[in-house]
Amino acid sequence: MDAVAVRAPAHLHAGNMDLSGDLGRLFGTVGFAIDIPVEVEVRRAEGVSANDRHAERFARALVGRYGLPGLAIRVLRRVPEYSGMGYLTTLALSIGIGASELYGLGLSIEELALSLGRGALTALGTYAVKLGGFIVEGGFRVGELGKRVPPLLFRGEVPGSWLFVIAVPEGPRKRIARMREEREGEILSRLKKMDPGLSSRLCRLVLMKMLPAFVERDLRAFAEALTEFNAALGDFWAEYQGGRYCDPLVEEGIRLLIDELGCGCQSSWGPAFYGITDDHERARRAAERLRRLLDGAGGGDVYLARASNRGAAVERLR
Numbered sequence: 001m002d003a004v005a006v007r008a009p010a011h012l013h014a015g016n017m018d019l020s021g022d023l024g025r026l027f028g029t030v031g032f033a034i035d036i037p038v039e040v041e042v043r044r045a046e047g048v049s050a051n052d053r054h055a056e057r058f059a060r061a062l063v064g065r066y067g068l069p070g071l072a073i074r075v076l077r078r079v080p081e082y083s084g085m086g087y088l089t090t091l092a093l094s095i096g097i098g099a100s101e102l103y104g105l106g107l108s109i110e111e112l113a114l115s116l117g118r119g120a121l122t123a124l125g126t127y128a129v130k131l132g133g134f135i136v137e138g139g140f141r142v143g144e145l146g147k148r149v150p151p152l153l154f155r156g157e158v159p160g161s162w163l164f165v166i167a168v169p170e171g172p173r174k175r176i177a178r179m180r181e182e183r184e185g186e187i188l189s190r191l192k193k194m195d196p197g198l199s200s201r202l203c204r205l206v207l208m209k210m211l212p213a214f215v216e217r218d219l220r221a222f223a224e225a226l227t228e229f230n231a232a233l234g235d236f237w238a239e240y241q242g243g244r245y246c247d248p249l250v251e252e253g254i255r256l257l258i259d260e261l262g263c264g265c266q267s268s269w270g271p272a273f274y275g276i277t278d279d280h281e282r283a284r285r286a287a288e289r290l291r292r293l294l295d296g297a298g299g300g301d302v303y304l305a306r307a308s309n310r311g312a313a314v315e316r317l318r
Contacts, residue, residue, distance in 0.1 A: 009308035011128040015233035019194035028139035033128035039077035042098025045070035082177035084267035089125030158307030171298035172247035172271035223263035230265035246270035260286040
């Protein structure tokens with residue numbers, strides 16, 4: 001076997017449950033695998049080549065760590081990088097899965113994540129690629145960042161009737177990309193401690209409203225909990241991102257989604273934001289309104305998508 005194609009879902013963040021650390025763990029991420037895939041072709045090679053700078057970096061890391069002859073990578077389908085949809089993690093793990101398959105390395109997705117510098121702070125992307133679905137993970141132990149992937153606490157299949165309306169405005173994306181490349185590490189290393197009362201509120205929202213509503217398929221209650229959870233976290237991050245949300249355009253878009261769907265969240269640093277509904281006519285109307293909003297403010301992408309309830313798929317190529 002000389003080549004494989006790997007298709008893996010991108011993901012959307014809702015936020016992190018605990019940034020106080022007083023119970024011995026930090027972060028703990030909630031989010032979704034989304035049926036907007038990253039697709040890569042991975043081939044045996046002598047040396048490293050790729051049509052994407054990040055893909056080349058991940059391929060070189062794998063070749064160096066595992067003593068491989070080489071890898072040739074073609075990224076066939078991508079999502080916008082530094083958009084809050086997990087492109088880099090999904091790309092890294094997809095290449096890692098392909099390399100492990102080609103060279104018989106037998107590596108787990110968790111092992112690949114840690115070896116490629118992904119999945120330590122938050123494991124949402126790791127479990128999205130491994131399993132798909134709605135995911136809650138338990139954060140990392142204080143003082144042990146990077147030693148293991150945070151544990152999976154809950155994974156559930158998202159109903160096929162639930163539609164995600166997702167927008168990625170281009171103007172804020174470029175600014176956020178610069179910030180993340182230049183300052184994200186510094187911000188995270190100096191992050192203020194969350195008040196334990198807020199952490200307690202966030203954990204209660206997840207445990208006593210979001211999860212029961214998800215299990216009972218009560219989308220209205222689930223959306224309420226999700227929106228409150230995300231907004232409270234936005235206020236915590238406000239001093240680092242300039243407000244509850246990362247940009248006035250994102251804030252306007254989230255207000256639009258809350259008005260149309262009763263649900264609106266920013267994913268990670270943004271600028272991706274999204275809402276969820278099981279009313280497909282409302283979803284289409286919200287998407288059209290978002291397209292008009294973005295078209296008048298520098299452009300961007302709008303998606304209507306379902307969750308992905310499966311992880312990465314591998315196809316052998318000739």
